[in-house]
Amino acid sequence: MIDPFGRHISYLRVSVTDRCDFRCVYCMSEDMNFLPKAEVLTLEEIDRVCSAFVRLGVRKLRLTGGEPLVRRNVMSLFRALGRHRTSGALDELTLTTNGSQLHRFAGELRDAGVRRVNISIDTLDPAKFAAITRWGKLDAVLDGARAAKAAGLAVKINAVALKGVNDDEFDRLIAWCGEEGHDLVLIEVMPLGDIGGPERLEQYLPLSLVRARLQRQWTLDESDYRTGGPARYFTVRETGRRLGFITPLTHNFCESCNRVRITCTGTLYMCLGQEDAADLRTPLRASDGDGPLEAAIHEAISRKPKGHDFIIDRRHSTPAVTRHMSVTGG
Numbered sequence: 585m586i587d588p589f590g591r592h593i594s595y596l597r598v599s600v601t602d603r604c605d606f607r608c609v610y611c612m613s614e615d616m617n618f619l620p621k622a623e624v625l626t627l628e629e630i631d632r633v634c635s636a637f638v639r640l641g642v643r644k645l646r647l648t649g650g651e652p653l654v655r656r657n658v659m660s661l662f663r664a665l666g667r668h669r670t671s672g673a674l675d676e677l678t679l680t681t682n683g684s685q686l687h688r689f690a691g692e693l694r695d696a697g698v699r700r701v702n703i704s705i706d707t708l709d710p711a712k713f714a715a716i717t718r719w720g721k722l723d724a725v726l727d728g729a730r731a732a733k734a735a736g737l738a739v740k741i742n743a744v745a746l747k748g749v750n751d752d753e754f755d756r757l758i759a760w761c762g763e764e765g766h767d768l769v770l771i772e773v774m775p776l777g778d779i780g781g782p783e784r785l786e787q788y789l790p791l792s793l794v795r796a797r798l799q800r801q802w803t804l805d806e807s808d809y810r811t812g813g814p815a816r817y818f819t820v821r822e823t824g825r826r827l828g829f830i831t832p833l834t835h836n837f838c839e840s841c842n843r844v845r846i847t848c849t850g851t852l853y854m855c856l857g858q859e860d861a862a863d864l865r866t867p868l869r870a871s872d873g874d875g876p877l878e879a880a881i882h883e884a885i886s887r888k889p890k891g892h893d894f895i896i897d898r899r900h901s902t903p904a905v906t907r908h909m910s911v912t913g914g
């Protein structure tokens with residue numbers, strides 16, 4: 585799959601549910617309306633869509649959400665998709681999780697062929713964690729991270745940089761990741777979905793500033809490490825661990841974009857920051873064969889836009905796109 589700008593599409597992110605057991609303030613509003621079950625693809629249908637993408641050249645698959653580990657029986661999907669790892673068709677099967685259920689599933693994930701997991705932890709302060717996630721308990725998440733490590737999964741911690749909330753904690757996060765042997769990725773908050781309450785401008789912290797501040801305390805060596813994702817990596821000399829920056833606002837990363845995303849309803853988004861989408865559920869359900877599905881995928885890739893233009897400033901107070909990160913899948 586090659587898009588109109590010559591980019592090879594080899595990375596698929598799949599939101600397996602729009603539901604989550606947390607309500608992070610920058611991601612969701614407190615009262616979210618979730619999708620009726622009939623609209624959501626079954627696990628077997630998700631497997632069919634993913635397998636079609638693998639046949640068409642996808643080498644990396646990330647399950648996300650919502651919270652992927654709250655979807656009932658999601659382990660059967662991981663096990664089914666693991667066959668593409670065994671056959672060599674897929675380089676990587678992975679997930680992004682809030683970690684709340686990871687203590688239950690870490691071993692099974694490893695058995696299914698998962699080798700790396702991204703866990704979202706914005707703060708190591710339990711009270712702040714409860715405030716950011718509204719419903720989350722830090723202890724359970726740290727248990728999950730320990731279980732992942734014990735199961736032999738490489739752990740990467742994702743932290744969204746939030747002005748006035750966790751910007752005094754990045755040193756602590758870097759040190760903790762060093763002690764635990766985890767990599768860390770800092771992410772700029774993106775203007776996705778109406779979140780009620782706090783304005784984006786109040787949350788937004790440019791990572792160019794953060795990096796300059798961190799360099800006073802840590803030696804950040806440039807690294808050419810790449811995961812196929814949008815992060816730019818450094819090695820923290822003092823800890824030996826990687827530190828990545830995802831900067832959709834201060835440095836647009838679209839030129840090397842190799843990704844597309846599907847929601848749990850089978851809607852394919854060719855860009856995280858654009859509204860254009862393709863319905864894959866109709867061709868999927870219309871036929872037992874995958875011809876119509878593959879044709880719809882090819883047609884959609886031919887429409888992949890050059891990029892997005894996220895702006896957060898006083899004149900742009902409405903979201904760039906109306907759907908929440910939990911719908912498209914982070």
Ligand code: SAM
Nearest residue numbers: 611649650651680681682704742773774909914
């Ligand atoms: N529930 C899982 C989790 O917590 O990682 C997976 C889904 S979550 C939507 C994926 C990632 O997106 C998380 O790291 C979350 O912090 C991040 N995220 C959510 N909304 C965001 C926003 N508006 N800007 C930047 N990152 C966001």
